Amino acid sequence: MARPGDQTKARIVAAALESLHEEGILGASARAIAKRGDFNQGLIFYHFGSLTDLLLAAVDELSTQRADRYEQRLEEVSTLPELVRVAGELHREDMEQGHITVLSQMLAAAATDHTLRAPMRERFDPWIEIVERTIVRALGDTPYAQVVPAHDLAFAITSLFIGLELFLNLEDETERDDSGVFTTFELLGSMLQAMLTSLPPPAPA
Amino acid sequence: MARPGDQTKARIVAAALESLHEEGILGASARAIAKRGDFNQGLIFYHFGSLTDLLLAAVDELSTQRADRYEQRLEEVSTLPELVRVAGELHREDMEQGHITVLSQMLAAAATDHTLRAPMRERFDPWIEIVERTIVRALGDTPYAQVVPAHDLAFAITSLFIGLELFLNLEDETERDDSGVFTTFELLGSMLQAMLTSLPPPAPA
DNA sequence: GTCTATACTTGGATAGAC
DNA sequence: GTCTATCCAAGTATAGAC
Numbered sequence: 001m002a003r004p005g006d007q008t009k010a011r012i013v014a015a016a017l018e019s020l021h022e023e024g025i026l027g028a029s030a031r032a033i034a035k036r037g038d039f040n041q042g043l044i045f046y047h048f049g050s051l052t053d054l055l056l057a058a059v060d061e062l063s064t065q066r067a068d069r070y071e072q073r074l075e076e077v078s079t080l081p082e083l084v085r086v087a088g089e090l091h092r093e094d095m096e097q098g099h100i101t102v103l104s105q106m107l108a109a110a111a112t113d114h115t116l117r118a119p120m121r122e123r124f125d126p127w128i129e130i131v132e133r134t135i136v137r138a139l140g141d142t143p144y145a146q147v148v149p150a151h152d153l154a155f156a157i158t159s160l161f162i163g164l165e166l167f168l169n170l171e172d173e174t175e176r177d178d179s180g181v182f183t184t185f186e187l188l189g190s191m192l193q194a195m196l197t198s199l200p201p202p203a204p205a
Numbered sequence: 206m207a208r209p210g211d212q213t214k215a216r217i218v219a220a221a222l223e224s225l226h227e228e229g230i231l232g233a234s235a236r237a238i239a240k241r242g243d244f245n246q247g248l249i250f251y252h253f254g255s256l257t258d259l260l261l262a263a264v265d266e267l268s269t270q271r272a273d274r275y276e277q278r279l280e281e282v283s284t285l286p287e288l289v290r291v292a293g294e295l296h297r298e299d300m301e302q303g304h305i306t307v308l309s310q311m312l313a314a315a316a317t318d319h320t321l322r323a324p325m326r327e328r329f330d331p332w333i334e335i336v337e338r339t340i341v342r343a344l345g346d347t348p349y350a351q352v353v354p355a356h357d358l359a360f361a362i363t364s365l366f367i368g369l370e371l372f373l374n375l376e377d378e379t380e381r382d383d384s385g386v387f388t389t390f391e392l393l394g395s396m397l398q399a400m401l402t403s404l405p406p407p408a409p410a
Numbered sequence: 411g412t413c414t415a416t417a418c419t420t421g422g423a424t425a426g427a428c
Numbered sequence: 429g430t431c432t433a434t435c436c437a438a439g440t441a442t443a444g445a446c
Contacts, residue, residue, distance in 0.1 A: 023317050029440085040414080042441085046411075101316060109229070152389055162371055163364030167360065169312075169315070169316040171326070172322070191396040194396070194403040210430095235422060247423085
């Protein structure tokens, strides 16, 4: 399956991810990426056609890297507050490895680059679905399954992931205090717990 | 107080805001801004010194524009779920007028441009404080005042504002459905309501 | 498949005439 | 305070030798 050139393509994608992480979308130029990966700049256009297509390939790489991990961790989840706790852990992993920076930078670019919009939506939909499916499974056959809007909740949680990253990045590395993130997710967890406890269960049939 | 040149400075700032909104940080170049405002490109550097300083001045303009409106609307708020409802309305206003696009684009830029970090943090802190003060006021002297982490909640709500904007921008204008936003804030409102109802009130002194 | 060299465009910023 | 003209660095992308 491995064709000649695949190794180079992988190197280019890796350098693109690194550039997006370290220098953001503003610094992810063809020249900067090539310099970082120590290969010739023209190779980007030979292998990917355009810089935009390389950046999208980088997002794809990230997605496949993380999809397994997410599925695996979320499978153990059986209650909603548990989901929030595991989501907090996954969020921390992604923050540490810079994944969310890459995604938020690409999302910001997609906000005004219309050619990026549809491709980025395609790449995010599966992630929202993973969260949504987990929510539905966590609710199981409890009476709340029909009351909680799973898709909207999944959408909100995913949005929170991205928003938190942008704000946490504002803090200085030296003074950064991770407790804020944990607190946020713990807060969300107890809110969900409370909501489920106090929601009037639908009338029995 | 109005010095000569102030009118031009205002025009430049207005054009910068427009550019950030329409073309994002990637399209907010000195030349593009000058073309949009129909003034000479050199004026940006004469009046603001650098493009970065102009963009920060644009964020300042936005902040002062909106601060009054926020204070005014949030003053009427006296319960936490009410806060969430009003926050949802303010979010809609900001979305419609493109303010959040401007902020999210600048936040994305600040993530990797270290010279933007401290200035952007300075400009966001007051906003988080406004939300935090409102939360504290809404909790008033209820027994929950000591249990709810007001700062973290304010931080999370503000992050959600930004994250939602980036995601909602992915949808096509034609197919965009605002109900998602409202649902998200209504959801948050009922979660808060539920949390307050079910939280064990602290033991009386 | 990979490299060098280059075409062409756009970017931030400044000098100097008005 | 504003304009024109210009410098120079950096951007995307391509042609052609190897």
